[in-house]
Amino acid sequence: MHPASTQKLLTALAALLYLGPDYTFKTALYISRQSHANGKLKISTDGTLTGDIKIKFTGDPFFTSDNLSSLFKSLKDQGVKRIKGNILLDISRFTGKDRADGWSASDLPVCFTAPSSALIINHNCAGCRLRPSSIGRRAKVEILNRNPISVSSETITVKASDFRDKCTLEAEILGSNSYHVSGCIPKLKKDAPYPLLFAVNDPKSWGIDWTVKILKNLNLNVLGDISVVKQNQAGFTPYAVINSPRLYNLVKVMLQKSDNLYADAIAKTVGFEYFKRAGSYQNAVKAIRAILEKQAGINLKNAYMVDGSGLSSHNLLSAKNLFDVLNYIKAHDSTLNLIAILPKSGISGTLKNRPSVKGKQLKGVVIAKTGSLQNVSNLAGFIKSKNNKLIPFVILENSITYPQTLREEIKQLKKRSPHYEFEKSVITDIYNEKEFSY
Numbered sequence: 534m535h536p537a538s539t540q541k542l543l544t545a546l547a548a549l550l551y552l553g554p555d556y557t558f559k560t561a562l563y564i565s566r567q568s569h570a571n572g573k574l575k576i577s578t579d580g581t582l583t584g585d586i587k588i589k590f591t592g593d594p595f596f597t598s599d600n601l602s603s604l605f606k607s608l609k610d611q612g613v614k615r616i617k618g619n620i621l622l623d624i625s626r627f628t629g630k631d632r633a634d635g636w637s638a639s640d641l642p643v644c645f646t647a648p649s650s651a652l653i654i655n656h657n658c659a660g661c662r663l664r665p666s667s668i669g670r671r672a673k674v675e676i677l678n679r680n681p682i683s684v685s686s687e688t689i690t691v692k693a694s695d696f697r698d699k700c701t702l703e704a705e706i707l708g709s710n711s712y713h714v715s716g717c718i719p720k721l722k723k724d725a726p727y728p729l730l731f732a733v734n735d736p737k738s739w740g741i742d743w744t745v746k747i748l749k750n751l752n753l754n755v756l757g758d759i760s761v762v763k764q765n766q767a768g769f770t771p772y773a774v775i776n777s778p779r780l781y782n783l784v785k786v787m788l789q790k791s792d793n794l795y796a797d798a799i800a801k802t803v804g805f806e807y808f809k810r811a812g813s814y815q816n817a818v819k820a821i822r823a824i825l826e827k828q829a830g831i832n833l834k835n836a837y838m839v840d841g842s843g844l845s846s847h848n849l850l851s852a853k854n855l856f857d858v859l860n861y862i863k864a865h866d867s868t869l870n871l872i873a874i875l876p877k878s879g880i881s882g883t884l885k886n887r888p889s890v891k892g893k894q895l896k897g898v899v900i901a902k903t904g905s906l907q908n909v910s911n912l913a914g915f916i917k918s919k920n921n922k923l924i925p926f927v928i929l930e931n932s933i934t935y936p937q938t939l940r941e942e943i944k945q946l947k948k949r950s951p952h953y954e955f956e957k958s959v960i961t962d963i964y965n966e967k968e969f970s971y
Contacts (some may be wrong), residue, residue, distance in 0.1 A: 534929040536850040537904030538791045539913040540843030542858050543833075543850075544800050545784045547821040549869055550828045551803055554781035558593035558802070562586065562604040563769035565618065574772075580614030585757070587621040587769050590652040590740070592798040592812070593777045597655050600775045602747045607773035609751050619757035620748075622740045625765045627651040627801050629813035631736060635845030637907070642704040642712055642731055646844065649797035650736035651812075652761070654743050655680075656794055657733040659710070662726035663718050665690040672718055675726065681742030682731060683711045693719040697945040702727075709735040710742075737761040785874040788902060789882035793842035800841020817841050829861045843904060852927040855913045859925035863915065872923075875900045875914055888949050889956035899960060901926075908933045910952055916963045926963055928956055 548556075568584035569575055576582050588604060590596075608616075631648030632641070640646045647657040659680035663672040672688045685707070691700060696719035703716045710733055718727040733739045741759050748755055777783065780799070787795035800821065801812030807820035818838040825831040837849040862871050876882025878890035878899035889912075890899045901914020912928045933952050935943070942948040 534850065534852070534911075534931050535846060535906060535909050536843050536848055536855065536913075536929070537906045537909050537911055538793075538796075538843045539855055539902050539904035539911045539927075539929075540838065540841070540848055540850060541787055541791065541796050542855065542862075542902050542913060543821055543825065543838075544796050544803075544841040545788060545871060546829065546858055546862060546869070547824040548780060548784060548799050548803050549871065551820070551824045552780055552806060554779060554870075556780040558591050558595070558777035559774050560591055560593050560596050560600065560604070560777075561589045561771045561774040562607065563589060564772045566768050566770065568618075569770065569772075574608070574611050574613065576612050580612055581617050582608065582613045582615070583617040585618040585621055585766075585769075586616055587623050587762075587766055588744075589623045589626075590650075591626045592649065592651045592653060592802055593775075594653055594656065594792070594795045594798040595777045595783065596653050596775065598743050598747065601654060601743060602751065604773050604775060605747055605751055605753060609753055613753065615754040615756060617756045620744060620755055620759040621766060622652060622737075622744065622759070622761045623766060624651040624737070624740075624761055625763055625811060626805060627813065628763070628811035629815065633797070633814045633840035633842075633845045633847075635839055635847035637846070641734065642706050644730040644732045645793050647732040647794045648734070648736050649794055649801060652736045652740040653794070653798065654739060657736055657739065658794075659731050659733060660728065661731070662728045663688055663714070664726050665718060665720045665724055668692060668720060672727070674714075679746065681710065681739065681746060682733075684714065684729075684731070685712075686714045688714050689717045690720050691717040693721065695719075704729070704731070706734050709738045781870075781874075784871075788875055791883050791903060793844050796842035797840055797844075803841075814840055825858070829858075831857045831861060844906075846906060852929055855927045855929075856925060859913060859915065859927070863923060863925055872900055872915060875902060887953075889953040889960060895957075895960065895964065898964060910950070910956070912956065912960075916960060918964050918966050920966060922966070924963055924966075926960075928959055930956070 565584035631650045644658040659682045660677040662675050674684045674686045700717040704714050707713050800817040804817035804820045805812035808816050822833050839845045839847045866872050876884035878884045879896035883903040898917040901912050904911035910930045916924045
């Protein structure tokens, strides 16, 4: 069965078992040997620092453009006005593809498919908005936060009642961090803009463009090139570092928001640390398999995994695979503390508004990971029964299909998918500790 994002349970468990909850990603600025003496920068009287500068990216999903600015500012604060050398953006921590096999091509412009490169800045996601005009007129593009992307549009403003029913909004990738939107947007109250988030499709250019912007903002002149390098460069000394939040907090974000970038960055880091070579999708899933078998006794030999997020339609897990993971989590929760950071029905994360767990009776009693793809809707986690028993459960619903008219009504948000009723009935029976078979 396609696990979708319930697969993040495996990534979370393997990462916490092998890396530990206090593991951090470290993104560092390095200076070349000729740039310092006895730990101090060698700055000329006119503020010139001679030598190359390297930024070592490590796949930190929490890293921002402000963090990158802080690294360069550490040089400016010491009196550096210009750099007589090159700026090297080192992405050697990861190798191979930034997106896994089996990701839907139509989803690639959207931020939940942001590429898990070693170079991550602002979630590798760029925001813009479409400003509506009068009905039938073209909407205006406004790029937010001066993101280094380009967006063209032939989007038309329509009545709110016509949106989704008569037309929708579509996005396509034109080139390096360049996008085109077409279709329509609704005219909202007070002409409120329509927000859009684009997944970066060229992380290398994204990193270079942000570096150029930041150096310009800091008035740091570079008398060399800015480039991306894929091999670790010798002859450098660490000068400044940005630490991510501890891994436990990153895993919490991954589970609560079902964040694919966090999941794949964490998975590739597990691969890097386990095999002591550049992380990739391939060695990430090999490492996850090995860790879960050796440290948790979970056999995944019949499973097929290609990423750490569950986003690929190629992933295949059985209900037993997930059930074994849940049983281990339950048995070792005093040390893992994983259950506490899963979404809770009606309260947090992806279960806050899920139709199948709404209502007073089920509020807070379903503690689980959701998993959704086209025609896939899954749940795996725990239910606190009416007698306060913590019961692990797995619901995998694949190949969900309906008559075309109903599918259109669901797409237009006029009706809810009927599968939620089935899901709710199963959850309610478990809550009531009923014996059942489906």
